Amino acid sequence: MFAIHMQTKSLLGVFFAAVTVILLVLSGGGCANIVPPTGGPRDSLPPQIVRVTPADRTKHFDQEKITFYFDEYVDLNDVYQNLVISPLPKSVPQVDRKLKTVTVRLKDSLQPNTTYVLNFTNVIKDITEGNKAKDMLYVVTTGDYFDSLQLSGNVKMAKTIKADSTLTVMLHSNLEDSAVFKQRPEYIAKVDSTGDFLFRYLRPGTYRIYALKDEGGSYLYTSKTQGFAFADSPVVVSATPPPPVRLYAYAEEEQKAAGSAEEPELDKKEKRLKFQINLQGQQQDLLEPLVITFPSALKTYNPEKMLLTTDSTMTPVTGHTFTLDSTRKIITMNMQWQEGTRYNLVLPKDFATDSLDRGLLKPDTIRFTTRERKEYGQARLTFNKLDTTVHPVLLISQGGTLKNAFPLRSNILNIDLYNPGDYDLQVLFDRNNNGKWDPGDFIKHIQPEIIVPLDRKLTFKANWTLEPEINLKEPPK
Template identity: 75%
Template sequence: MFAEHMRSKGIIGLLLTVFVVFLLIYSGSGCASIVPPSGGPRDSLPPKIVGVDPPSETKHFHSQKITFQFDEYVELNDVYKNLIVSPLPKTLPQIDRKLRTVTVKFKDSLKANTTYVLNFTNVIKDVNEGNKAKDMLYVVTTGDYFDSCQLSGNVKIAKTYKPDSTLTIMLHSNLADSAVTRQRPEYIAKVDSMGNFLFRFLKPGTYRLYALKDEGGSYLYTSPQQVFAFADSAITIGPTPPAPVRLYAYAEEEEAKKNALEEPELDKKEKRIKFQTNLQGNKQDLLDAFTMTFPNPLKNYFPEKMELSTDSTFTPETTHKFTLDSTRHIITMNIQWKEGVRYNLVLPKDFASDSLNRGLLKPDTIRFTTKEQKDYGQAEITFNNLDTSYHPVLLLSQGGTLKNSFPLKTNILKIDLYNPGDYEAQILYDRNNNGKWDPGDFKKHIQPEFIIPLDRKLTFKANWPLQPEINLKPPPTR
C-alpha cells in the first residue's frame, strides 16, 4: 500500500509540474523576466541642519561651543583645509562629529563687537553617498550688530590666463607691504573653478588684497616662487560694495642651476666618451643649431680640431662656429644651413675629454643631411584688432613647451619655414618690449605681463601654406 501511495503521489506531482510550466508559457512575457528589488533613487541631497545651539544670527555671542544637529549621519571632509573662519583666528577651532552631531569648540577668545562667520562649504558630507554641504554658513556677532560689507572679484594666472581654484584670497587691514610676509590676514576666501571669489560680512574699512597659493596654512608670502597676486592699491570697503577686483597671479621662475645636469654614476668599464646629438634620423633641422650633449662635463675641449665639410667630396665648410655652454655639457654648432646638403663632422680622438678623462678611442665622423624647404610649412597669419602699442608677441608651444616667439609689428605675420605639427597659440603683451614674459615684482609694485591663449590651434603641414585670420580680443584690464 505504501509503494502504491507513493506512485500515485508522484503522478500527481508530475501533473502539477506540467500545469505550472503550461501557465508560465502562455501567461505572457512579463512573467518570464526576473527583476531584482530596487534600492530606490540615489540620495543626492546634502545633509541639512535641523538644529543648532546657539542658533545662527545670535547677537552678543560669547559661547565657546557650538553644536549642530543634522538630518542624517555625517562625517567631516578635510575639515582644517576646507573650513573658513572669519575673521581668521590664530588657532582654528576644534571640530568633532558623532553620528548626526558636529561640535565646534573655539580655542581663541573672541573679539568684542565682531561678526564671526563659519563657512562649512565642502566640510560636512553624508556618510552613505558623500554629498557635501554647499554654502553652509553660521553667522554670529559678539556685539549688537552684524557687519554686512562685501567684496568680490576674480583671479587668474597671468602666464596662462586660466583660473586656479587652489588659491586663497586674503584681506589685510595692515596696509604695509611687509604685513603679507609677517602676519596672518583678517579675512580669507576660497576661489571657485572660474577664479571668482566673494567676501561677505566684512567690517567696514580699508584693506590690502592678495592672492596666494598657501601649502602649509601659514597664509604668508614667504618665497618669490610662490604663486602670488596683489591689488595695485588699497581697497576701501563700505555699505556700497566696491567694483569687482581683478587679480593676476604669478610666480618668479627659479634661475637655472649651473650644474643642471646631474652626473651619472661612474662606469669604470666604459672607456669611451659618450654624447648625444639632436639629429632626428640623421636629418638636421634647418631651423635649429646642431648640438652635442655630454652626460659628464668636458674637462678639455678643442673646437679647432673639429672639421666640418660637405658632400662626398668633403669640401671644407668655414662659416660655422662652435660654442661650449657654461655647464660644459653642450657643444653647439651654429651655421646658416643649406637645404638638402650632406654634412660631415670629423672628430679626432683628442677633440675633447670629459671629467673622467675619457675621450674617443678612435676618430669618428658624424654624417647627416639637412632637410629641404618642402619638409616645412609656411604661414601668413592675419590678426584683426591688433594693438601694437601693447607690444604683442605670438607664442607657439607644443605640450606646454615654448617653441618660438614672433613679435607682431603689423597685423600680418609671414613665416617662411616652420616644422609641421599642431601648436598652441598665445599672445604675450610684452609691456617692457624685451621679447619674453616677465613676472610681477611685489617690492617694486610691478604687475606681471599677460599671456592670453587664442581659441584655436595652428596646424602646420609640410609644403602647405597656412593662411588663418585671427580675431583678437582687447587686452585685459587691471
C-alpha cells in the same frame, strides 16, 4: 491524523504545481530570472542641518563649542583645507564628527563686536554617496549687530588667463606692504574653478587685497615662486559696494643652480666617451641646431678640433659656432643650414674628455643630411586691430611648449619655414618691450605682463602657405 496529513500534502502539491505553471507562463516558458532589488533611487542630496547649538545668527556669542546635527550620517572632507573661518583665527579649531553630528571646538578668545563666519562649503559630505554640502555658512557675532558688507572679484593667472582654484584671496587692514610677509590676514576667501571669489559679512574699512598659493596654512608671502597677486591700490569696503576686483597672479620659475642636478653614477668599466645627438633618422631639422648630449660633465673640451665638412667638397664649412652649456653636458652647434645637403662632423679622439679622463677610442664622424624646404610650411599672417604701442608678441606653442615668439611690429608677419602640425596662438603684451614674459614685482609694485590666448589655431602643412587673418585682442584691464 495520518489521512489529514496526506490530504494536507496533496493540497500543498496542487498549490506548488499551480505556482510553477504561473512562473513558467510569466517567463515565456523558460526559466525564471531572479532579479535582486535595486535599492531605490540614488541619493543625490547633500546632508541638511537639523539644528545647531548655539543657534545660527546668535548675538553676544561667547561659546567655545559648536555642535551641528544633520539629517543623516556624515563625514568630513579635507576639513582643515576646506573650512574657511573669518576673521582668521590664530589657532585652527578642532573639528570632529560622530554619526550625525559635527563638533567645532574654538581655541582662540574671540574679538569683541565682531562677526564670525564659518564656511563649511565642501567640508561636510554624507557617508553613502559622498554628496557635499554647498554654501553652508554659520554666522554669529560677539556684539549686538552683524557686519554685512561684501566684496567680490576674480583672479586669473597672468601667463595663461586661466583660473587656479588653489589660490586664496586675503584682506589686510594693515596697509603696509610688509604685512603680507609678516602678518596673517583678517579675512580669507577661496577661489572657485572660474577664478571668482566672494567675501561676505565684512566690517567696513580699507583693505589691501592679495591672492596667494598658500602652503601650510601660514597665509604669508614667503617665496617668489609662490603664486601671488596684488591690487595696485587699497579697496574701500562700505555701504556702497565697491566694483569687483580683478587680480592677475604670477610666480617666478624656480632657478636651479648650475651643476646642482645629481650626477649619475659613472660606469667605471666603460672605457670610451659616450654621447647622444638630436638627429631624427640621420636628418637635421633646418630650424634647429645640432645638439650633442653627454651623460656626465666634460672635463676638457676643444671645439677648435671639431671639423664640419660637406660630402660634395670635403672642405671645411664655416659660419657655425659651438657652445658648451653651464652643466658642461651639452654642446650646441648653431648653423644656417643649407637644405638637402650631406654634412660630416668630424670628432678627433681628444676633442673632449669626461671626469674619468675618458675620450674617444678613435676618431668619429657624425654623418647627416639636412631636410628640404618643401617639407616645411610657410605663412603670411595678417593681424587686424593691431596696436603696436602695447608691444604685442605672437607666441606659437604646441602641446604646452613654446616654439617661437614673434614681436608684431606691423600687421603682416611672414614665416618662412615651419614644421607641419597644429599650433596654439597667444599674444604677450610686452610692457617693457624685451621680447619675453616677465612676472610681477610686488616690492616695486610692478604688475605681471599678461598673456592672452587667441581663439584660433594655425595648421601648417608641408609645401603650403597659410594666409589667415587674425583678430587681436586688447590687453585685459
